[in-house]
Structures are given as C-alpha cells and as structure tokens.
Amino acid sequence: MAADRAPGLMAIEYHRATRHDRSAGGTTSRRIDPTSRPRPFKRYPGAESIALPRDLPAGEEPAASVLSRGGHGSEPRLDLGGLARLLFFSAGVTRHVAGIAMRAAPSAGALYPIELYLACGEVEGLEPGIYHFDPLAFALHRLRAGDQRGHLAAATALELASTPASLLLTGIPWRTLWRYGARGYRHLFWDAGTILANLLALTDAVGLPAHVLTAFCDAALSRLLGLDQPGALEEYPLAVVALGRPRAHAAAPLGPMPPPGPSAEPPFGRPVAEPLVTATHRSGDLDRLDEVERWRGLARALPSFSATVHVSRPTTHLPLPLEEVILRRGSTRRFAPVEVPAQALTWVLAAATRPVPGDFVAPGRTLLEHHLTVHAVAGFAPGAYRWSSEGPVLLRPGDLRDDAARACLAQAAGGDSAYTVFHGRRLEALLEALGERGYRAAQLEAGIVAGRLVLAAHALGLGGTCLTFYDDEVERLFGTRAATMLATACGVPLRPPRPGRRPPPEGYGP
Ligand SMILES: Cc1cc2nc3c(=O)[nH]c(=O)nc-3n(C[C@H](O)[C@H](O)[C@H](O)COP(=O)(O)O)c2cc1C
Structure with missing residues (x-):
C-alpha cells in the first residue's frame, strides 16, 4: 500500500475524476476507432492445449431454488467435467452476435476484459498446474506444470495450498479503456462481478464450497500467472476463488518457482495506458502476506x-x-x-x-x-x-x-x-x-x-x-x-x- 498519502485518497480522486456528471457536460467516454477494437481473447501459441469436455452436466433443481438457498450439501469431487461446467457457464462463449463472441455473463459494451486462470492440485482428469482458460477454443492452456498451490498460498491465503483448485480472475484494462477512457477501470470489477455471480450460483447448485478472495500479494500472483513478462499488456489480478474446502493433511509444498511459462500472443493494435488507472490500481496493491491478513481483519471489522x-x-x-x-x-x-x-x-x-x-x-x-x-x-x-x-x-x-x-x-x-x-x-x-x-x-x-x-x-x-x-x-x-x-x-x-x-x-x- 502506498504509505505517502492518506488511505483511500487515490481511489477517491479516481472516482471523482471518472464521474459521469450530466451537469458538467456528460460522459468521459472516448471517441472510439472501431478498427482498433481490442481482441477479447488471450492466446498462448506455444502452450500445450487441453480440450475441455463439451458434454456438460446440468442439474435438475430449478435455478430459482438454487438462487434462493445458496450452497449446502456434501462437497462433490471436482473433476474435469465439473470444471468445464463452471468455466463454460460463467465465462464461456454462448452466442455469436454480429461477429462478436458473446459470453455466459454480461460485459459492458461486450468488451470482455476478464481472463480466467486455474491453479489446481486435485482435479480428477487434470494434471496439477497453472492453466489459462481459452473460451473460444474451449480449452485450457498449460502455463506451468506441477502443483503450484504452495506459491498461490504464499501470495494469498495458506489454506489454498490444500484447497483442490482455485480460479483466478484478472482484468486487462486496455480492453475497456479503449472505449470508456479511465472510467473503464470500474468496468473490470463490474465484469468480474457478473462472472462471479454465475460462478457462485453454479458452485451453490452442486454444493461445492467457493470463497472469493480479494486480498492477495499482487506482484506475486502476477508472477505466478506470468502477467509480468516483458511486452505483456497491463493485466491485473482481481479475485481468487477457492473451490472446495482445504484438506489440512494434503498441503502442497512450496517448491522453487519454476521458470516463466509460455508467452501470450502480442496484443493487437496500439494499446495506450491510462496513468490515472495504473496509479490508482497500484496504490491498492498489497506486498506481503501479513499485509494481506491485516487487510482481511480490517475488512471483517468494518461497519457494514x-x-x-x-x-x-x-x-x-x-x-x-x-x-x-x-x-x-x-x-x-x-x-x-x-x-x-x-x-x-x-x-x-x-x-x-x-x-x-x-x-x-x-x-x-x-x-x-x-x-x-x-x-x-x-x-x-x-x-x-x-x-x-x-x-x-x-x-x-x-x-x-x-x-x-x-x-x-x-x-x-x-x-x-x-x-x-x-x-x-x-x-x-x-x-x-x-x-x-x-x-x-x-x-x-x-x-x-x-x-x-x-x-x-x-x-x-x-x-x-x-x-x-x-x-x-x-x-x-x-x-x-x-x-x-x-x-x-x-x-x-x-x-x-x-x-x-x-x-x-x-x-x-x-
Ligand atoms: C457493467 C455493465 C454495464 C452495462 N451497461 C450497459 C448500458 O449502459 N446499456 C446497455 O444497453 N447495456 C449495458 N450492459 C449490457 C452489455 O451491453 C451486454 O452485457 C453485452 O452487450 C453482452 O450482451 P449480453 O449481456 O446479451 O450477453 C452492461 C453490462 C455490464 C456488465
């Protein structure tokens, strides 16, 4: 956290600067150049690709009943089919409209700035590792082989070392800044939120415990996912969703960090950073696990x-x-x-x-x-x-x-x-x-x-x-x-x- 200014000041400034005030002349959206529309898919040409099963299971209980009750029941074992169901119905491509691949969850302007990654150790049918979800190919890209949950735990919460799998949501600000200017930063959280709404309902439906973590060491997670590679587009970790309960006896050890995985395809067009957005985001970064834990304690104690x-x-x-x-x-x-x-x-x-x-x-x-x-x-x-x-x-x-x-x-x-x-x-x-x-x-x-x-x-x-x-x-x-x-x-x-x-x-x- 930046120590040289009052807590929260940067976010307040950002929020003020990106208001749409009708009385002050309206919106701050950019005049857009449709030919430079950011590509809403990340590709890893050098990565091994694992096809996800397309025969997706569906429940029998009506949606209204699941949405009323939340989650309960005995925890199912997560397998590749169950994972494919979670990924497809929260962030998969469900329709094509006017050449745009529309997804399961809404996204402002259909710009889809959110990417999903998986860190797993115990998913039946899938080797432990770090993966990127490719909604268009409906496949996973393997970014790091081997059980990396120890590194995830060191950046996030110790229980994640023995939690069967975690999904990580990241946001690529350029995809929304392109259209909405600096206000597009707000959209990263909104769009991650609509994906999480689907995801949490899907986990509730099958009784899979899910817990959304918003506090983590940003730089460490970025490193684990390979977001910090030279020439990569700015991409922020936004949330980690722990899937399943921790199994205290089966914590993954913290081995040495493996070398960087395959690089993503270079970005299309001419991405432009928005200094206000970068500064606002960075000012909220947490650096160490003790800071993360302290933040969580403050959040739990906050009047709400x-x-x-x-x-x-x-x-x-x-x-x-x-x-x-x-x-x-x-x-x-x-x-x-x-x-x-x-x-x-x-x-x-x-x-x-x-x-x-x-x-x-x-x-x-x-x-x-x-x-x-x-x-x-x-x-x-x-x-x-x-x-x-x-x-x-x-x-x-x-x-x-x-x-x-x-x-x-x-x-x-x-x-x-x-x-x-x-x-x-x-x-x-x-x-x-x-x-x-x-x-x-x-x-x-x-x-x-x-x-x-x-x-x-x-x-x-x-x-x-x-x-x-x-x-x-x-x-x-x-x-x-x-x-x-x-x-x-x-x-x-x-x-x-x-x-x-x-x-x-x-x-x-x-
Ligand atoms: C945060 C957010 C803000 C949105 N704002 C608007 C809006 O102001 N006007 C509108 O017509 N649609 C809005 N949408 C809907 C998107 O345009 C829509 O989700 C997108 O085109 C994809 O289409 P679909 O939701 O039918 O799949 C918004 C969606 C999200 C998630």
Whole structure:
C-alpha cells in the first residue's frame, strides 16, 4: 500500500475524476476507432492445449431454488467435467452476435476484459498446474506444470495450498479503456462481478464450497500467472476463488518457482495506458502476506450493512436448471412498460443481496446499499425506495420513469423497466478503513449483485440488464451521498433474447 498519502485518497480522486456528471457536460467516454477494437481473447501459441469436455452436466433443481438457498450439501469431487461446467457457464462463449463472441455473463459494451486462470492440485482428469482458460477454443492452456498451490498460498491465503483448485480472475484494462477512457477501470470489477455471480450460483447448485478472495500479494500472483513478462499488456489480478474446502493433511509444498511459462500472443493494435488507472490500481496493491491478513481483519471489522440471509423460494418461476437459465440470459435492451408481480421485485432483490462468501466483508454482511425506482410492480406504489434486508422501504412516491431513464445515461431501459436498482456505497469511511483496496472490493461486490439480479430475473422468466449511469443524477434522485457503483434494470423484455447454446462439438472455428 502506498504509505505517502492518506488511505483511500487515490481511489477517491479516481472516482471523482471518472464521474459521469450530466451537469458538467456528460460522459468521459472516448471517441472510439472501431478498427482498433481490442481482441477479447488471450492466446498462448506455444502452450500445450487441453480440450475441455463439451458434454456438460446440468442439474435438475430449478435455478430459482438454487438462487434462493445458496450452497449446502456434501462437497462433490471436482473433476474435469465439473470444471468445464463452471468455466463454460460463467465465462464461456454462448452466442455469436454480429461477429462478436458473446459470453455466459454480461460485459459492458461486450468488451470482455476478464481472463480466467486455474491453479489446481486435485482435479480428477487434470494434471496439477497453472492453466489459462481459452473460451473460444474451449480449452485450457498449460502455463506451468506441477502443483503450484504452495506459491498461490504464499501470495494469498495458506489454506489454498490444500484447497483442490482455485480460479483466478484478472482484468486487462486496455480492453475497456479503449472505449470508456479511465472510467473503464470500474468496468473490470463490474465484469468480474457478473462472472462471479454465475460462478457462485453454479458452485451453490452442486454444493461445492467457493470463497472469493480479494486480498492477495499482487506482484506475486502476477508472477505466478506470468502477467509480468516483458511486452505483456497491463493485466491485473482481481479475485481468487477457492473451490472446495482445504484438506489440512494434503498441503502442497512450496517448491522453487519454476521458470516463466509460455508467452501470450502480442496484443493487437496500439494499446495506450491510462496513468490515472495504473496509479490508482497500484496504490491498492498489497506486498506481503501479513499485509494481506491485516487487510482481511480490517475488512471483517468494518461497519457494514446486513445482507439478506433468509430468502424464501418464489411461488412461480421457470422450471429450468441454472445452466438453461444462463443460456437464455441476454441483456434486455428495451422493456415493455408492464406490471410485474411483487415477487419479481422482492424475491429477485433478496436473492441478489445474499451475502457473498468472501474476504472483504464479515459473514452475513455487505458493503453496499441499494436504492431503487419502482415503476410497475404489483402492490408497490411507484416511487423511490431504499432496499433493506427486510424488503423495500418507500422514500418518496411518484412516477420516476423519466428520472430513472435520465439517471441511466439517458437510456430508455432505465425507465421502461418494472424497476431499476442503483447499487452504492459511501466511500469515505470505507476507504479510510480499507485504503484503495476497499474501492476494488465495493466495485466488485456491485458487479456480483448486478449479475445476480439479472440471473434471478431470468430465473422468473423476466429480463434484466446492467446499466451505466450519471453519478450526479442518481445522487439527486435519491438524495444520497452514497457513491453509485452500478445500476441494474429488471422487467418484461420487449423482445426475448436469442438463446445461447452449449459449446458445439465442432468448435467455434478460428
Ligand atoms: C457493467 C455493465 C454495464 C452495462 N451497461 C450497459 C448500458 O449502459 N446499456 C446497455 O444497453 N447495456 C449495458 N450492459 C449490457 C452489455 O451491453 C451486454 O452485457 C453485452 O452487450 C453482452 O450482451 P449480453 O449481456 O446479451 O450477453 C452492461 C453490462 C455490464 C456488465
């Protein structure tokens, strides 16, 4: 952590500098050059490639039931098929639209800045090692052979040396800065969050324990994944997801760090760094395991909000398992301005605001607060509301469709939805306690909640979309001093999305 400035100051400065304030002339997005659109796939031409099984298992339990209950049950053994299911339904290619390979989880502007890696020691059918997930080939690239969990543990948390496998999410800022300028840094966490929303639901469905770690030694993880190779694009580790429980008797030893693995293909186009983003991110880095542990202790002790702990199942929902709901998900571009039943608000929000199993907040708690504009929900007067773990609390009645659309960057979907939720957090106290790294955690949790909202809406046969927003308009709308992290709209889609499909046996082509 940078010691020469007050904790959190850099993140506050970044957040201020990347606001979309309507009153100050609008957005900070760049004029884009479509011919230089970053390629959303990393390739390792020299790496051994391991094809993932394409015959993916699916559960029988309806998605709505899984999203209500969270995880429980006896831990299954993770094998290659189970791993392929996790990877495909959280970050796989499910559709092609206008030449763009669209993925299982939403991504702002379909830019897909997130890469996934695996560190494993005990996955049946897969040799221990470090792998990169290639969604297009639906394969793993082997980056390092042999059990490297000791190195992962030394950078993250000691239990990971005996946890069967961990997924590591990284973000490539250039992919979003290209379009959104410095504000694109926020998108890394949002997009990682929507992937995590799918992933956590998928692990819940089969009773596989999953724990999201946001505190780790950044440089050590970058080295382990080979992100620090000369000429590589800037790429930040964002989260580590431990899959399975640690087995105290089977900790991987900490051997010598093997030499660097194969290099990734050089980046396409002319990537440009954004000094504000690099400085903000670096100022939140942690260097040593004792710093990591201290940060986690502070995060657990931080005053936070109650998450929604008990969620009753909805009375009506699609009779489809999670995997099918994920395939049917597609961001709603326009909603029909029609009323939805009460549970489309109460259950969807409850399911989305369940606690995230992670190291950035105490169990059962959340960093976030949520405000919403209700437009057409049976039993709820239109108006501005605040969500509490008990349900929605009316702040001010009124027809707010126009205000909500305006707040969502003047996008109609924000106002023609049945309701639109704005996820926020007062940053000052958070960052004073947790420093710049607290900013990463709040943005990530917002992405997870938004991703869960969209999934839950689809599990009821409705639609939803994450939306970007004018910071000042949201604050004005709710009279809040919470900094807005993200917005999500839910309702009845005007047109249902084109359903996705499982990975084709013949592959996606080059
Ligand atoms: C963080 C985030 C912000 C988004 N913001 C908007 C938005 O402001 N307007 C919009 O129409 N779609 C928005 N989207 C939806 C994306 O455009 C959509 O996810 C992407 O095009 C991929 O399509 P799919 O979600 O249908 O798979 C957003 C998605 C995410 C994850």
